[in-house]
Amino acid sequence: MYVKSLNLKSFRNYDNVSVSFEPGINFIVGNNGTGKTNLVEAIYFLSLSRSFKKCSDEDLIKRDKTSAELTIEYFSEKDKEEHLIGATITKKGKAFYFDREKVPQLSKVLGNLSSTSYDPSSVFMFKDDPQERRRFLDETLGVLSKDYLYTLSRYKKILKERNTALSQSEYDRDVLAVLTKELIKCDYIIAKQRFGLVERLNTLVDEIFREIEPNKKLVLKYVSTLPNITDSKTFMEQVEILFEKKKSEEAIKKCTLIGIHRDDLKAKIDNQDLDSYCSQGQNRLATFALKMAVAKLIEEIKGEKPIIILDDVLSDLDITRCKNILMYLEKGGQTFITVAEIGKVELTKNYKLYEIDNNEIVRRR
């Protein structure tokens, strides 16, 4: 699929802009603070109904305005049709429109315009708290499987109850036993899918990373407090034994010590931990490969390439890595890349170039 046009009214720094796009690689160039990120943030917002920045929806409305409007026209190769997604953001909330009809539930609009994105904070993905990486796994699996998010919310509810039970000085052992059993059932469903996802991503990541860093090997690993996935019955028995062993420690710490809420996703380049041994550039490349692996997964499931949004991905990379990334992207779906300086990019290629100046977007090639 590809975005044909984007219209923004009172969104971030834009008063009222309209811009047409084409398939392939679209560069968004502009000086610092001109609104490059705001433009790709709008596409992300219409795809996932929220910003990739940590901000409230209200922050998206232009200063001194009361509401913002966003519209995207996109073409889907799968159903060979054009569609329209729109959103209105007011200080009270937001509403979405699909093909000009109001969408009653957010879930109905999510995933119509599918996308993968990379933003500057992703560089620290493997250095951040494990929570960030669990969120990545949960969001990815949330797109791929509807049951996943249901089981996850159930898990969180039971976990909370179990921790409350543990925090009471004299907790009811029967209640705790029931909660533990229920928790392990969810553990099985979630861990199985997470292990499976990481296994699948590993194959994809390896292929992608080899195109950017031909002589290096990137490996992902799901690091779990839980045993390996076998059949449901054996797994449950093994985890129950684990809980039995941790009983006294849990009583002291008053919280659940085993389960998918403690797990993590690790990555190594040539057997060196990404977080403590590898450079910022290497972290950027590894995260890029991971996001591109997700794009491949989405393509497999949805039957068409998602839109790729890359905010400031080329910073701090040398020319060879920049070239390799662009060569890789040329084979992919429609891509939006923001850059402050176009110097690194070979403009002999068939790239589209949009320049932002004075809150206006001008096509330069």
Next chain:
Amino acid sequence: MYVKSLNLKSFRNYDNVSVSFEPGINFIVGNNGTGKTNLVEAIYFLSLSRSFKKCSDEDLIKRDKTSAELTIEYFSEKDKEEHLIGATITKKGKAFYFDREKVPQLSKVLGNLSSTSYDPSSVFMFKDDPQERRRFLDETLGVLSKDYLYTLSRYKKILKERNTALSQSEYDRDVLAVLTKELIKCDYIIAKQRFGLVERLNTLVDEIFREIEPNKKLVLKYVSTLPNITDSKTFMEQVEILFEKKKSEEAIKKCTLIGIHRDDLKAKIDNQDLDSYCSQGQNRLATFALKMAVAKLIEEIKGEKPIIILDDVLSDLDITRCKNILMYLEKGGQTFITVAEIGKVELTKNYKLYEIDNNEIVRRR
């Protein structure tokens, strides 16, 4: 002051390298993953006895080696002498040497080689948790005043006791009253210094920022749960009244709601919040200006310019901003800048250039 030479043995990716430096701007260039950051990390380590990365000292030792050795020879314009700082890192700990003598206390070596640094995670300084910004204030004041850190550690101790008292279902009102009084005394000392620092930084930051962004205004603000600083007696009375008002809320939340542990440092460009409204590039420029303001403060106190370490500061900036930053730095002390690509840098200037390749450092100009 300026670094004359650096020697690294089994440090990060380096086996054994020696390199000489000169005053002025020193560029460290190399492809991704060659060890640009590791080089400046070594200078930072000898200045502040720790890495700027979140890692253990053990991570600094080259893989398969048991210890790392770092030595810097630097010239101090103030005492017109050359000095030597060395460190040995083993898996059991680290030891420092000053002018070839072992330093018994870490505090004796800290601050000899004074430095200010910017690393890529600083971009998110104003987006991160307020805790990061309080740490910045505390670290800066820690360098400027010895009493500050003492009062801060006392504050933390009393705060912990007070929170423990609040968490007990029937806490002793007399004990709480004593702790509150002690806490407010520390509040006064710390808040006064923090307010003063931010005021001083504001003047400096304004000057620096105007050189990089001539038409924009950067303003810092210390946002406090405490009243304005007056005399000690009035301040104490006002805070006691505040605590009285918050009594029932504190009893419910079981923690201390007023005090320097809740305060924050905010920044605005042209009256727009840096965190929610400004771009990554603008955040980078503002943080750069803040770090350079700290360099000015150090210069005022120590009587000579500190060494400036800038890891990947030019990424995602446009040519105008890059030029402005370099023009500003030309007037400053010895500076180390890492870059993956030298394209943006005008090499007609008298910049020194070091290239890293195959774990070797070669001077190119």
